[in-house]
Amino acid sequence: MKRLLIISGGGLALIAAWLLSLPPELQARERACVPFHLKTEDGKIINPITGENADQPYSPRQTCGACHNYDEITKGFHFQQGWDRIRDDYSRAKPWVLSDGMMGKF
């Protein structure tokens, strides 16, 4: 019995080690967020249970940004889509094109 427990425990430890060694995208459920407070754009807590600021929309900047680096994340091209490069004189050949992304392309 003891040997069985040792073998089972060792096996589970190996499986856990293997799971942790998987590429991050395969560890999908490992990083789900813990329960958190929603916050207004002013950074105030929204608490629908107590009614505190409960008619205000939540702000991703304040809510997600409490744990994650919102400014760093939104530098990604999915968010910027050329906005970080936009300027009125971006193209001389096509003056209506203002950036290389989808914002200001037409």
Added chain:
Amino acid sequence: MAKKKNEHPDQIDLTTFEWISVGPRDPQGMNLPTCGSCHPGGGGLEFDRDGKRYDQRLKAEPQLAQTLDGDYYQSQWDKTGVVEADCLLCHLPGYNFNERTRQLKMLNYKWAGTAASGIGLVSGFVRDGQQPKVTYNRRLFNEDGKIVLDLSYPPPAENCVFCHGISDVKKRGFSWNDRVNHDVHNAQGMNCAHCHPAIEDPARRITRLQHQFAKGDENVSTVRDDLDHVGFRNCQSCHDQGYMGAPRPQHLSIRPNHLEKLACEVCHIPAVHRAGFEGFDVTTGAMVNYPTMLPAPGAGKLGDEFTWRPSYQRDEKGKLWPVNRFKSIFFTNQDKDGIHYPLFARELKKGYEKAKEQLKPKNPQKPELHTPEQIKIALLAFKETLQGNKRFQQIRPFFHKGGMMYYLDGKGELVSGPDTTWAGHSEGFNINHNVAPASLALGANGCGDCHSPQAHMFKGQIVTDMFGPEGKPVTISSGRLFGCQPWVFYVNQFHQTYLTPYVSLLLLLLVFGLTLHYTGQGPKGADFTYEPATIERFNLTERWTHLIRMLSFFLLAFTGYIFFFNNVTMLRMFFSTPATAVVVHWVAGLIFVAAGIVAVALWARDARFAPYDREWLAKRGGYLGGKEVEVPAGRLNAGQKIFLWFTAALTLIMGVTGILLIFKTSLPLSLSCLLSTIHGFFAVIFVAAVIAHAYLGTIANPGTWRALVDGKVSRSWAKKHHSEWYKEIMAREEKEKGAVPPEEKA
């Protein structure tokens, strides 16, 4: 999008404020995404071009809404708030994308994320002059007021396709989680993030946190091209290494140059099963999309279940890719600086409303500018309605359609010509998804999948103009778009359509003809096979030269046959891989050419034409007519002389084209196509000539073959077939006898 600085309202297209919410708001169109639906927030949806938050700045400087600032002109940022990056759009399974669109269109910018995530109900719309209010779903909250959300990392594919599904089915026909438009990777449970993970690249100082998602190099879009392929898992990065259990294909039956010149997608996405868009027409001021038009009668609407085959396009490295070539129909104005400026939607609408009075289209929402008369009416209307437009110094409207541009000359007459402006340049959207199982890939059933006369690869019809003068699509053969000259395409089609299918028949007819000759005319003269051979006809060098030519020719013909008919079964049976067969072919070819040069050196003297050859030719060598006739001939008869020079010429042609084709991947496409056709055409003639030669050298003239084995022939044979040569031999022998010393005679 409007520039930041403007001098007149005419210069302002969509401001950033308007851009977020633009789109139809009627019940049918409400769910059609606006620009802000897919731009997830942050960036230009949160901060202006000076880096300041819109809502805060407009509150501080309310007069900005009255200026011509492209970020604030007629805006209400102070009431709508801004669109912050909505993390839940990607990470929350079950996110309501349509609700996001509805909220944005109703100017509830800062409320959109709350409503679409389902964590709260939003009542009231800014567009209706109301102050929206939120009622949160308390069942999602713990007693301490903290929310519990089942977020997904990485994002589920369903969330990615909120935006990419819409745009990609439109541009390329892509779909995901679609049993109709299947994808082998999807079937294996893979998600978008498996191939498009967040980039982690210390050398570029990019961390996963920055949310730079790996991408390929989509032809048309240009956003962050410097990140193309960085961290991206393409076909090779998984299938070369077996990553995630990806099978490692050997492609044994595929020619090596195909693997170099064709993207994997060319063969592995033979068809797409959702209608993409053939193109768009913005003449009315609204975007009118046309779904895939071929095969006729075309799809009913975008995204319909509809099977179509891609077009193909080369990248800058010459590699072929499957694409959807979209066509655009639109108007520009050539300003004083010579630049063709696309017209704004409102300018188009105004012009088209004017033109519509004369055009009287059947469907007012679908313009019909097909005939020169219709185009002229529209151009005149645009010229009139653009007068006084402050964003132009000169009014000269152009109509762009199907690679042509149309405009009015000084007398108001319509002029047309090839579209040499930027508007005439068309790129195809890459097709990379909806990968078919290997058993459906092009080539799975042999080379004929592409190289048969009617195969889509070359002969499939591709739309070049959605509406010709008769309102029907104008098409072109797919192969015409590969980058070769049109005449080369037709030469290649001669090869595919006529040469390959009929060459077997021609060779069979030749063999049949020889059989008829043998049974009708019969072999020539008596059988000298068993007579003692006393005259040396060919020395060892000559025999070996012939033997080497014969063996190498056999190898060339055999491998050539495999290539000519793309016989994969025989290829795998004898050579395992195309690469081996190709090397055998060109090595045998080089040996054959070398042996041919030696043969000409050896027999050139004997192959000089003599007066008695006229008689041989006049009597056709005694091979026709049914009667045995005597024909004079030297060491080589006239037929053999012709054969030697003819095969020397063929060897030269085959050698030059063949040696160049060894390096075909480095040659221009037009040249390699031309060389291939020449090589194939003369190969057929060469094989036919050699079959006839073999017939004449064996059963048609019994006793001849031994001359190439031991080199000797009988006197009777020599006298019969090469009378003039026999006379020379006799004379030489007489001379040699006469030269014998008297003492030996005694």
